[in-house]
Amino acid sequence: MNQTINEKVFDEFSNNEKLEEVKDFIKNKGLNQALIVPNFENFDYNSIKELLVDLKELSKNGLVEFITPTSTQAHFLKGKKDELRDFLIVEQDKLYGSYKGIIIFVTVIHSENIEAGFSWVLPRENNVVIIPDGFFHGHTYLHEISHALGLEHTFSTTNSNDVTIEIMKKNITIYKDNIEKRQEFVNRYKNNKSTEIINFSDKTKKSVKEIREEGNAEIKNQNKLLVEEESNLNDTIIVSNKYYFPQASTDNIMDYGKNYDTNILNSNTVNNTFHKYQILLIQDGLKITLK
Ligand SMILES: [Zn+2]
Structure with a gap:
């Protein structure tokens, strides 16, 4: 059977x-x-x-x-x-x-x-x-x-992890950079009224309120990715031979x-x-x- x-x-x-x-x-x-x-x-x-x-x-x-x-x-x-x-x-x-x-x-x-x-x-x-x-x-x-x-x-060999570690370090730099740039952008309008409409060179329009909300959401998102990647990096270093x-x-x-x-x-x-x-x-x- x-x-x-x-x-x-x-x-x-x-x-x-x-x-x-x-x-x-x-x-x-x-x-x-x-x-x-x-x-x-x-x-x-x-x-x-x-x-x-x-x-x-x-x-x-x-x-x-x-x-x-x-x-x-x-x-x-x-x-x-x-x-x-x-x-x-x-x-x-x-x-x-x-x-x-x-x-x-x-x-x-x-x-x-x-x-x-x-x-x-x-x-x-x-x-x-x-x-x-x-x-x-x-x-x-x-x-x-x-x-x-x-x-x-x-x-x-530690070489195999070295590649991963390099990629993670690069990602961390990118996330930090994104956060900084986005923060700079939001700060540009810190003295504007939230109802004010901003015209951009690509012909799009956004209210200051939208700029702040979108910016803060993106900063939050990038921060989450940053914390995750920093934790991954730490773990990878820990387990590396x-x-x-x-x-x-x-x-x-x-x-x-x-x-x-x-x-x-x-x-x-x-x-x-x-x-x-x-x-x-x-x-x-x-x-x-x-x-
Ligand atoms: Zn095994």
Whole structure:
């Protein structure tokens, strides 16, 4: 008898022994290094909630690229990860509301080049981790949870973030400039009566009242963008790697080991250590998640 995709995933979860192994790894060979004691809520077979999604609908929205009937995997588009996260955040909100903690989706939805899991490092408020089907290795869970708490890969150079940081700094300059120019423009009419009509060189007319209202609204809007971008910049700087290690050169949880093979991955032998700065980062990230 053919199993549905959901049945396949949930069948694997019914093996509580595997699930206990995962929990043990996360708790006793992972987060304990950061003095974090995880509380596994709804992390056993009987309490796992099933989230039914309409894959056709996801496909229509471009979140899922294709579904092959012979495959148990669906793929989400590259570059659509953020949309998928937004979708999952809305869906989990329906299920868990304002749950404080990390939510793990065990799913059949893959990115084409995904290894074993996925999580967003930024925004730091992110608390969604995606684990594709068939992966029951504590390492994968710990690695993805660590991403969600704010850790980048140890082998990702700061260069990749440097580009983002430069763009953000530029945006901040633009927003500040816009605010200044708009304020200057509004100030030009500060001594005029609000009912006075101003004729502009492009033949448009506006009352001083309109100029003030539009100007202040725009300043407010630009200020909002400015505050957001300053916060993004701050977060990006915080999560940027302090040190760079070539891939497969450490036993760090955020490294990919030399013999990284998802088929032979063994929870007890793969990378699971943290650097001190990473410990401080995830402790900080946890505060945001639990806020
Ligand atoms: Zn990773």
